[in-house]
Amino acid sequence: MIRHLLDIADFTAAELQLVVDLAQRSELPRVLDGQGAALIFEKPSNRTRQSMEMAVVRLGGHPVYTRPEEVEFDVRESVEDITRVMAGYHAILGARTFAHATLQRMVAVSAVPVVNMLSDESHPLQALADVLTMQQVHGPLDGRTVAYVGDYNNVSRSLAEACVLLGANFVLGCPVGYHASDDELQRLKALGAGTVTQVHNARDAVGGAIAVHTDSWTSMGQEAQRAERAKAFTGFTVDAALMAAAAPGAGFYHCLPAHRGEEVASEVIDGPHSHVFAQAHNRLNAACGALAFLKGVR
Ligand code: CP
Ligand code: NVA
Helix, strand or coil, rough: CCCCCHHHCCCHHHHHHHHHHHHHCCCCCCCCCCCCCEEECCCCCCCHHHHHHHHHHHHCCCEECCCCCHCCEEECHHHHHHHHHHHHEEEEEEEEEEHHHHHHHHHHHHHHHCEEEECCCHHHHHHEEEEEEEEHHHCCCCEEEEEEECCCHHHHHHHHHHHHCCCCCCEEEEECCCCCCHHHHHHCCCCCCCCCEEEECCHHHHHHCCEEEEECCCCCHHHHHHHHHHHHHCCCCECCHHCCCCCCCCCEECEEEEEECCECCCHCCCCCCCHHHHHHHHHHHHHHHHHHHCCCCC
């Protein structure tokens, strides 16, 4: 059976931990030796493109970075035809898309593993690096409290899935209108041993948290909403006062790119408890672990 990675929830808890463990192995087999990986981007990227390209190289393969105007999803040819053709050249197809459905359409016809490099719904490669970094800094997440303050978006959704699968107590602090629905909270709770709680102010979200995460208030594709979002997220900036309300020595995490003075204050992201660059660098290790797993390494 071909394995794909569209969401963290595609993994069992044991598989998720295995991928995180593979990400930390000093050597992985060259499972992409002499093979290609097509990496298609509908949106900009720094970390995901660079880390995925270098992960493919580390595993012995050759990455082919592809801009949407070159393949023109559903304009020049259908997503399905593009996928069928590329699967004949490559051992892996990665895509960063607006619609999550584009990735699901790729999976439906692909003869090789498809990797979600961020969609409007989820960002599993980021969550793998988040978990890897938190485990390195704080140890096992089982029974620990992890907070996310900000927008319920692709990043927080994947992080929530990972935390619940690994038995953490995940707390969302999201403004009304930018929060997870009750159905979504039920879906998350059913995934694993962890718990999920949602509150609508930042201070209540971080109590007891060993890790405080945030992300941009305006995601790619939402630029027209920037002003209204800035208003709605007033009071949700992660600053030193908010970090002081978390567990002593709590770590700060951000997937980047960051907007200092908006979702995070410089005193926090540039401060001693910030792990954002370890997190960014772990994107390479996480990508290696994920690709190795999809190619059958156990
Ligand atoms: N965190 C992350 O995915 O960054 P990029 O958008 O730069 O890839
Ligand atoms: N939520 C952000 C994450 C960027 C890595 C976005 O989708 O733009």
